Amino acid sequence: MLSFSLRRILSAVLVLFAISIAVFLIFFATPGVDPAARIAGRSASPATLAHVRAAFGLNRPIFIRYLLMMDHLFIKRDLTSYVNVGLKVVPQVLKAAPITLALVSGAAVIWLVVGIFGGIIAAANRGKFIDPLVMFIGIAAVSVPAYWLGEVVNLITQSRLHSSLFSWVPSGGYTPFTQNPWQWALHLLFPWLTLAALYAGIYARVLRAELVNAMNEDYVRTARAKGLSERRILIRHALRCSLVSIVSLFGLDFGALIGGAALLTEVVFGLQGVGMLTYTALQNLDLPVIMACVLYGSFFVVLANAVVDILYAFLDPRVRVA
Amino acid sequence: MPDSPILSVQDLQVTFATRQGPLRAVDGLSFDVAPKEVVGIVGESGSGKSVSMYSVLGLVRDANVQINGSVKFQGREILGLSDQEMQPIRGGEIGMIFQDPMTALTPVYTVGWQIAEQLRAHSGMTKQQARERAIELLGEVGIPDPRKRVDRYPHEFSGGMRQRVVIAMALSCNPKLLIADEPTTALDVTTQAQILDLMLKLQDSYNSSIVIITHDMGVIAEMAHKVVVMYAGRPAEIGPEIDVVRNPRHPYTWGLLGAVPRVESRNDRLTTIPGNAVSPLDIPEGCAFADRCEYRMDICTKRPQLKGTNSHLDACWLSDEQRLTIRSKAVR
Ligand SMILES: Nc1ncnc2c1ncn2[C@@H]1O[C@H](COP(=O)(O)OP(=O)(O)OP(=O)(O)O)[C@@H](O)[C@H]1O
Ligand code: SF4
Numbered sequence: 001m002l003s004f005s006l007r008r009i010l011s012a013v014l015v016l017f018a019i020s021i022a023v024f025l026i027f028f029a030t031p032g033v034d035p036a037a038r039i040a041g042r043s044a045s046p047a048t049l050a051h052v053r054a055a056f057g058l059n060r061p062i063f064i065r066y067l068l069m070m071d072h073l074f075i076k077r078d079l080t081s082y083v084n085v086g087l088k089v090v091p092q093v094l095k096a097a098p099i100t101l102a103l104v105s106g107a108a109v110i111w112l113v114v115g116i117f118g119g120i121i122a123a124a125n126r127g128k129f130i131d132p133l134v135m136f137i138g139i140a141a142v143s144v145p146a147y148w149l150g151e152v153v154n155l156i157t158q159s160r161l162h163s164s165l166f167s168w169v170p171s172g173g174y175t176p177f178t179q180n181p182w183q184w185a186l187h188l189l190f191p192w193l194t195l196a197a198l199y200a201g202i203y204a205r206v207l208r209a210e211l212v213n214a215m216n217e218d219y220v221r222t223a224r225a226k227g228l229s230e231r232r233i234l235i236r237h238a239l240r241c242s243l244v245s246i247v248s249l250f251g252l253d254f255g256a257l258i259g260g261a262a263l264l265t266e267v268v269f270g271l272q273g274v275g276m277l278t279y280t281a282l283q284n285l286d287l288p289v290i291m292a293c294v295l296y297g298s299f300f301v302v303l304a305n306a307v308v309d310i311l312y313a314f315l316d317p318r319v320r321v322a
Numbered sequence: 323m324p325d326s327p328i329l330s331v332q333d334l335q336v337t338f339a340t341r342q343g344p345l346r347a348v349d350g351l352s353f354d355v356a357p358k359e360v361v362g363i364v365g366e367s368g369s370g371k372s373v374s375m376y377s378v379l380g381l382v383r384d385a386n387v388q389i390n391g392s393v394k395f396q397g398r399e400i401l402g403l404s405d406q407e408m409q410p411i412r413g414g415e416i417g418m419i420f421q422d423p424m425t426a427l428t429p430v431y432t433v434g435w436q437i438a439e440q441l442r443a444h445s446g447m448t449k450q451q452a453r454e455r456a457i458e459l460l461g462e463v464g465i466p467d468p469r470k471r472v473d474r475y476p477h478e479f480s481g482g483m484r485q486r487v488v489i490a491m492a493l494s495c496n497p498k499l500l501i502a503d504e505p506t507t508a509l510d511v512t513t514q515a516q517i518l519d520l521m522l523k524l525q526d527s528y529n530s531s532i533v534i535i536t537h538d539m540g541v542i543a544e545m546a547h548k549v550v551v552m553y554a555g556r557p558a559e560i561g562p563e564i565d566v567v568r569n570p571r572h573p574y575t576w577g578l579l580g581a582v583p584r585v586e587s588r589n590d591r592l593t594t595i596p597g598n599a600v601s602p603l604d605i606p607e608g609c610a611f612a613d614r615c616e617y618r619m620d621i622c623t624k625r626p627q628l629k630g631t632n633s634h635l636d637a638c639w640l641s642d643e644q645r646l647t648i649r650s651k652a653v654r
């Protein structure tokens with residue numbers, strides 16, 4: 001188990017290294033394009049261009065350029081945006097990251113609890129009224145666009161009912177946890193719920209399907225023939241085996257969301273997270289920021305995948321040997 | 323006088339409602355299992371062997387199933403009991419062994435955990451006691467180094483070893499009856515023999531009765547005291563093993579035993595019977611075997627009832643004289 005984890009982490013590091021090279025090549029070694037012009041942004045002055053060339057060693061061999069780039073990104077952390085002149089890129093990402101992390105983690109807790117609970121309830125009541133009911137709520141949650149849901153939530157909590165029922169809801173934005181944990185949670189509550197709705201719906205439906213399949217497996221028949229209670233069969237055998245696929249789904253979703261896919265929720269609720277940062281950078285063609293965000297995003301996707309694989313091996317003994 | 327039966331199945335009917343209409347998987351099955359008796363159920367694939375024994379334990383989970391008849395365990399009607407009422411019987415009084423040991427165990431738990439789980443479901447054992455007993459049981463079913471193996475996962479065992487684990491589990495609570503659904507079909511020949519030996523040995527030391535499902539007459543000859551031959555969900559012939567094997571009465575049993583060589587398939591393996599098994603969706607009104615029977619008569623469009631002398635019964639319209647003639651021809 002330990003050696004499996006170590007191997008998995010090592011391979012994640014290698015993947016990250018490969019990604020950094022790939023990103024570098026895409027941004028700086030695309031033939032026929034002057035990277036200095038790209039970094040410096042639209043309508044940069046010749047002086048800026050010259051400065052960029054020197055800073056990034058653009059006339060030196062390509063691997064030196066790669067090393068210089070990584071130096072700017074990770075060691076000196078002084079990569080600057082030329083669109084918003086003087087703005088340091090890395091601190092910006094580091095400022096946005098906790099916001100996204102808080103948003104996504106909180107939502108993840110909610111959607112896991114609600115989704116797993118819903119899936120179990122539906123599977124346990126198959127053929128009764130409650131199963132299609134839960135599944136309908138699930139599909140409704142999946143079909144509603146997060147952006148629209150967020151707008152509606154805002155409309156209700158910020159204007160329509162703000163003076164009465166929802167007077168306690170703060171207007172958008174973010175309060176760091178270290179500053180005021182209560183306000184932190186209050187600010188994030190509706191973003192959490194909004195983001196979680198979609199995933200709770202998906203997870204409930206996926207888990208129900210997994211459980212229904214598992215309940216037809218031979219080992220469930222064995223468990224029943226052993227004289228176990230239906231509840232124990234469902235939870236300890238069917239659910240335990242279905243968790244494996246939920247975990248791998250979760251890893252992908254969580255990684256992608258941390259990497260910037262929570263953009264819509266961030267925009268609606270005015271949270272300056274990574275999604276928002278990437279989005280603005282893309283609009284301004286702010287290359288250094290885009291690159292930092294891409295690297296940051298891939299870092300989390302790879303990390304989440306590594307964690308999932310380790311968890312996977314923890315949950316499923318058959319994986320450990322491989 | 324034989325003791326009163328452990329298990330008594332009377333006129334068991336299992337019907338699945340399917341899109342193509344009702345599917346009679348089991349139709350009118352009756353037999354008794356006496357204490358310490360080994361009853362073999364034989365029949366081709368699809369003849370309803372598994373479904374009938376799953377019905378006994380309430381393990382047929384299909385919402386479209388209709389089960390009628392009576393199943394008495396130690397004199398108590400158990401057909402139609404709720405899952406909760408069945409819990410102490412399942413695994414506690416009746417143990418079950420399944421056909422495919424590769425899928426019968428939950429893949430994410432160690433074998434010891436799974437045996438202990440059953441022990442703890444039926445007794446007040448502590449975790450530690452259950453584990454010790456699991457180790458003992460693994461040793462009894464011939465798993466080498468059980469103290470180490472107890473913490474291994476099912477995928478770390480071979481098919482034969484897994485089946486031993488399943489047997490250990492089925493026997494863990496000293497059941498009065500062991501139902502084994504083709505326990506050796508998925509295993510290679512040497513392992514088959516070992517597993518059957520093991521079951522006989524354990525049956526002896528645990529004093530349990532066994533119902534063994536198989537499509538192999540060899541297994542019947544080796545193990546069973548009594549045989550139930552099933553065809554298309556119906557009992558074709560029932561009787562003591564010696565009588566059925568030495569003196570089979572039903573044309574289908576003749577085919578199974580290769581007792582009557584056939585002109586057109588002289589070089590085939592003796593136990594292959596010409597024609598395909600009848601589709602369970604349109605079993606004929608009369609004798610289910612009629613389509614494949616060489617001795618079909620006009621009356622065979624009416625359903626033959628199980629009848630016979632003493633305990634040897636069969637469902638066929640042939641008269642004793644006809645059977646004698648047919649079989650004496652075959653011997654020549
Ligand atoms: N859930 C179900 N729904 C519909 N038909 C079923 C269902 N389960 C079993 N059957 C049908 O019932 C019949 C008897 O099946 P069963 O599994 O008892 O056969 P078997 O004698 O055990 O055969 P095998 O030797 O292949 O195990 C088959 O025709 C099968 O297709
Ligand atoms: S009843 Fe008729 S068809 Fe059926 S087995 Fe006997 S002879 Fe053959």
Ligand SMILES: [Mg+2]
Nearest residue numbers: 371372373503
């Ligand atoms: Mg079967």
